[in-house]
Amino acid sequence: MSTYRFPEPWATAEIPGPRKAAIIPRPESLVAILRRANRRLLVAGSKALDRIEGVDTVELIRLLHSTKLFTIVASRNTAYRLEEVGIPTVASISVYELGDRLRDSSWTGFDGVGGYDLVGFIGFPYITLWLVLSGLKHFAPKISTISLDPYYHPHAYWSLPNVKGSEWYSFIKKVADSFGVM
Amino acid sequence: MSRRDFNLRIKKLVSDIFQAEGLEISFGRILEEWEEPLGPTPFPSITDLRRWDHILLERYKPFYMPFCDLCCLCTMGKCDLTSGKRGACGIDMPAQQSRIVLLAACIGAATHAAHARHLLEYLVSKYGRDHPIDLGGNIYVEAPIIRLVCGIKPRILGDLEDALSYVEEQIISLLAATHTGQEDSWIDFESKVFHAGMLDHVALEIADLAQIVALGYPKGDPEAPLVEIGLAAIDQSKPVILVVGHNVPSAASIVDYLVRNRMYGAVEVAGICCTAHDVSRYNPMAKIVGPLSWQLRFVRSGLPDVVVVDEQCIRADILLEAARVKAPVIATSIEKCMGLPDATSEPIDSIVEKLVSGSMPGILFLDPDRVGELAVKTALKIFPYRQKIRSLPSDEDLKTLASKCRGCRFCERACPNNLPIAEAINAASKGDFNALAYLYEICIGCGKCEETCPQRIPVHSVIIQGARKIWRNERFKIRVGRGPIQDVEIRNVGRPIVFGEIPGVIAFVGCSNYYNGGREIVEIAEEFLKRNYIVVASGCAAMTLAMAKDDEGRSLYEKYTGTFDAGGLVNVGSCISNSHIAGAAIKIAAIFAKRNLRANYEEIADYILNRVGAVGIAWGAMSQKAAAIAAGFWRLGVPVIVGPHGAKYRRLLLGRRDDENSWYVYDARTGDRVYSGPAPEHLFVAAESKEEAIVMIAKLCMRPNDTSKGRAIKLSHYIDLSKKYLGCLPDDLHLYVRKEADIPLTLKSEVLEFLKSKGWSEKPIPDPTLLPRLVRKR
Numbered sequence: 001m002s003t004y005r006f007p008e009p010w011a012t013a014e015i016p017g018p019r020k021a022a023i024i025p026r027p028e029s030l031v032a033i034l035r036r037a038n039r040r041l042l043v044a045g046s047k048a049l050d051r052i053e054g055v056d057t058v059e060l061i062r063l064l065h066s067t068k069l070f071t072i073v074a075s076r077n078t079a080y081r082l083e084e085v086g087i088p089t090v091a092s093i094s095v096y097e098l099g100d101r102l103r104d105s106s107w108t109g110f111d112g113v114g115g116y117d118l119v120g121f122i123g124f125p126y127i128t129l130w131l132v133l134s135g136l137k138h139f140a141p142k143i144s145t146i147s148l149d150p151y152y153h154p155h156a157y158w159s160l161p162n163v164k165g166s167e168w169y170s171f172i173k174k175v176a177d178s179f180g181v182m
Numbered sequence: 183m184s185r186r187d188f189n190l191r192i193k194k195l196v197s198d199i200f201q202a203e204g205l206e207i208s209f210g211r212i213l214e215e216w217e218e219p220l221g222p223t224p225f226p227s228i229t230d231l232r233r234w235d236h237i238l239l240e241r242y243k244p245f246y247m248p249f250c251d252l253c254c255l256c257t258m259g260k261c262d263l264t265s266g267k268r269g270a271c272g273i274d275m276p277a278q279q280s281r282i283v284l285l286a287a288c289i290g291a292a293t294h295a296a297h298a299r300h301l302l303e304y305l306v307s308k309y310g311r312d313h314p315i316d317l318g319g320n321i322y323v324e325a326p327i328i329r330l331v332c333g334i335k336p337r338i339l340g341d342l343e344d345a346l347s348y349v350e351e352q353i354i355s356l357l358a359a360t361h362t363g364q365e366d367s368w369i370d371f372e373s374k375v376f377h378a379g380m381l382d383h384v385a386l387e388i389a390d391l392a393q394i395v396a397l398g399y400p401k402g403d404p405e406a407p408l409v410e411i412g413l414a415a416i417d418q419s420k421p422v423i424l425v426v427g428h429n430v431p432s433a434a435s436i437v438d439y440l441v442r443n444r445m446y447g448a449v450e451v452a453g454i455c456c457t458a459h460d461v462s463r464y465n466p467m468a469k470i471v472g473p474l475s476w477q478l479r480f481v482r483s484g485l486p487d488v489v490v491v492d493e494q495c496i497r498a499d500i501l502l503e504a505a506r507v508k509a510p511v512i513a514t515s516i517e518k519c520m521g522l523p524d525a526t527s528e529p530i531d532s533i534v535e536k537l538v539s540g541s542m543p544g545i546l547f548l549d550p551d552r553v554g555e556l557a558v559k560t561a562l563k564i565f566p567y568r569q570k571i572r573s574l575p576s577d578e579d580l581k582t583l584a585s586k587c588r589g590c591r592f593c594e595r596a597c598p599n600n601l602p603i604a605e606a607i608n609a610a611s612k613g614d615f616n617a618l619a620y621l622y623e624i625c626i627g628c629g630k631c632e633e634t635c636p637q638r639i640p641v642h643s644v645i646i647q648g649a650r651k652i653w654r655n656e657r658f659k660i661r662v663g664r665g666p667i668q669d670v671e672i673r674n675v676g677r678p679i680v681f682g683e684i685p686g687v688i689a690f691v692g693c694s695n696y697y698n699g700g701r702e703i704v705e706i707a708e709e710f711l712k713r714n715y716i717v718v719a720s721g722c723a724a725m726t727l728a729m730a731k732d733d734e735g736r737s738l739y740e741k742y743t744g745t746f747d748a749g750g751l752v753n754v755g756s757c758i759s760n761s762h763i764a765g766a767a768i769k770i771a772a773i774f775a776k777r778n779l780r781a782n783y784e785e786i787a788d789y790i791l792n793r794v795g796a797v798g799i800a801w802g803a804m805s806q807k808a809a810a811i812a813a814g815f816w817r818l819g820v821p822v823i824v825g826p827h828g829a830k831y832r833r834l835l836l837g838r839r840d841d842e843n844s845w846y847v848y849d850a851r852t853g854d855r856v857y858s859g860p861a862p863e864h865l866f867v868a869a870e871s872k873e874e875a876i877v878m879i880a881k882l883c884m885r886p887n888d889t890s891k892g893r894a895i896k897l898s899h900y901i902d903l904s905k906k907y908l909g910c911l912p913d914d915l916h917l918y919v920r921k922e923a924d925i926p927l928t929l930k931s932e933v934l935e936f937l938k939s940k941g942w943s944e945k946p947i948p949d950p951t952l953l954p955r956l957v958r959k960r
């Protein structure tokens with residue numbers, strides 16, 4: 001996987017502060033992180049219907065959905081399109097509204113059972129996710145956030161590095177394969 | 183609060199026994215009586231409306247998204263505020279973020295107040311303190327914000343000084359609260375943000391009112407003239423004077439000089455940003471180039487022969503850019519001196535020589551009355567020499583420059599919109615410029631791409647030149663800013679707005695920092711115009727709305743009436759004209775509902791929040807001024823939606839529709855606490871996409887007071903737009919249906935089925951208020 005030697009935000013000026021995301025170096029690492037979590041939420045953003053770095057993002061969401069690990073929610077303009085291609089979402093919600101709920105430790109999630117301990121994000125405009133992850137880093141400290149976009153996000157707890165589209169696809173595919181997805 | 187109640191200013195006094203200069207004497211205020219009784223909060227101090235702010239902030243809590251994890255405002259820092267840490271002074275992250283928001287709001291409010299001060303002093307010196315504030319026979323509530331906040335009714339220009347002094351004093355106190363060791367609570371910082379916003383609106387009104395009455399702008403004329411906008415609207419066969427900024431006296435001076443000397447047709451006066459709005463209000467022969475993001479492309483096109491800048495939102499590198507095309511710069515504002523020598527006292531002809539010869543790239547010239555002569559003489563003299571020198575590459579050079587690209591994509595990583603620049607440059611190296619043209623349409627013109635290019639490719643210039651076929655035909659029509667809304671218009675629409683039969687008033691405001699190009703706000707606006715919402719616009723957003731044509735070649739301003747009525751598109755004017763948008767909401771409460779306006783802020787804001795379905799859209803908001811304007815709307819109870827970049831203001835004010843307790847109001851008839859539904863759901867929210875914004879707008883127009891007929895109309899749009907753009911019924915529909923009569927007839931069975939699945943039951947429709955003192959039953 002081609003990474004920059006030192007993790008740096010994809011948008012070069014978006015330097016945060018002392019605490020930066022740990023890079024997920026290999027698919028196996030992400031598999032381990034996912035296995036450790038109890039309540040996992042996958043959030044598909046407003047660009048999830050686009051090709052990002054030349055990759056069909058919906059296909060990656062389908063792979064992640066196939067792991068049966070995640071409850072999936074999506075941005076308002078994205079949810080129904082995911083439903084149309086057979087990826088069920090439990091809610092369509094603005095990522096800012098979602099961030100506002102996630103930082104509330106008394107929120108009981110979309111099923112009323114309880115909050116989430118791991119939240120993955122995919123398919124976002126860089127700056128949108130950068131900001132929401134900042135809010136969660138500061139005000140939802142118990143949640144492990146993961147950026148699954150092909151860009152390093154310093155405000156996440158875990159992040160992929162800046163990678164090429166082909167490497168991104170391969171990474172997610174290997175993760176899905178590890179959970180027995182064909 | 184100390185109040186200066188009567189002011190006497192004497193510039194120079196010479197007598198037998200003493201001499202004085204700048205003498206100022208103040209006496210106690212004489213509060214003038216008029217037909218309205220004085221309300222509870224004249225000239226409110228920082229804490230007078232704190233209770234109202236806290237009511238709002240308990241419902242609409244901030245969601246902070248820090249831009250930086252550190253505080254670096256004092257020498258005990260930097261302090262790391264992550265993970266709940268406090269800084270050396272004891273501050274925590276929520277307080278630090280709200281403190282930064284307050285700083286931004288203070289900067290914005292101070293900018294508008296200083297603008298108002300310069301303008302007012304200039305106009306008073308030119309037209310006299312006694313120049314009447316007369317907006318014509320259709321506008322009696324001439325200054326709704328000043329009446330509401332200050333409790334005074336300005337009759338002459340001089341009366342505005344009182345309100346402006348109040349604004350200035352308050353801004354100083356707010357700024358003081360941001361000092362280390364002062365305010366430390368997020369909720370009180372936020373309350374102060376609201377206060378800064380309210381002050382900002384007073385300053386806006388002072389500035390625009392003064393220039394309307396003194397400079398003879400349109401006074402609420404729905405048929406204000408249509409003028410040209412776009413690069414192609416500028417006649418390049420003539421000398422071109424470009425005016426950039428917000429404060430109009432210099433631009434007006436240019437127009438005056440041309441008219442006085444019968445030269446108007448010989449020289450083009452073209453504007454960018456709000457000075458363009460205002461100079462076209464002053465003289466509709468002036469032309470508008472476009473919003474603030476058009477600065478680089480227009481200067482580099484080589485069309486301007488002279489660049490005259492005043493204040494606000496002007497690029498910090500405009501002197502460098504103008505020098506590249508050998509166009510001299512004349513700086514005219516004390517706020518933006520640009521390191522230039524002050525030539526105000528020099529003879530005009532001597533300055534012209536220096537500017538034309540190039541011995542000086544620009545000068546500072548602080549006499550607005552003589553700027554016209556200087557700019558025109560310079561333009562006429564330099565025009566034959568300049569030959570419209572460009573700093574854009576030639577068509578032949580485009581391929582060569584593009585072929586230098588190594589594909590590092592640093593340009594994309596610097597681009598605020600992460601645009602696919604490398605791909606477009608690569609295509610251009612092969613002679614295909616279509617992708618560059620695509621970029622031009624969505625580029626915000628910041629130029630960061632070329633600042634970062636290791637190959638020193640002038641990326642932005644390459645994009646502009648690659649899109650030359652587009653901008654060479656960029657020519658549209660915009661209606662001149664009409665200023666205030668007429669009282670008679672308010673009488674006509676007040677009832678249908680308050681009862682919900684006109685489904686909403688949507689204000690497109692703010693800058694041009696769009697995430698996906700300006701075309702999106704044109705599409706959003708037209709969606710609502712077709713649905714008979716009232717659409718108002720100001721500033722750069724008002725310009726962007728003009729910059730698209732339908733199949734018949736018409737802009738939105740040519741297609742839709744300029745009346746403040748259902749299906750009307752109203753350009754109020756420049757940034758400072760935003761006061762008329764807030765003013766319209768206030769006037770609905772005062773004129774239609776006959777609520778006392780005078781110094782009665784809390785009650786009027788409560789009225790607007792619960793009854794006036796107005797929403798602001800600042801899709802490309804960029805500046806601190808935009809932050810202050812938005813804050814003024816929040817305190818007034820008007821929600822604001824920003825585009826994706828607007829979230830960089832660091833925090834949103836979000837309601838929680840899933841928290842039932844947030845949405846109880848008092849029924850003013852009975853005093854009962856009644857669930858009113860999440861209306862409006864948010865006070866400040868960013869939308870991720872155009873589609874989300876459209877549906878959000880329809881939702882945020884709902885108000886607790888809507889009649890069943892009005893709510894049914896609003897719901898029909900909410901449902902229809904949700905289906906059209908999001909592919910489904912709104913998942914929170916049950917929260918907005920109070921009675922079966924609220925359900926749109928044509929959707930009844932579908933909606934009832936949905937409501938059944940949610941266990942819905944009917945709820946009372948209150949006479950809503952958040953203020954216990956307004957409950958009538960005792």
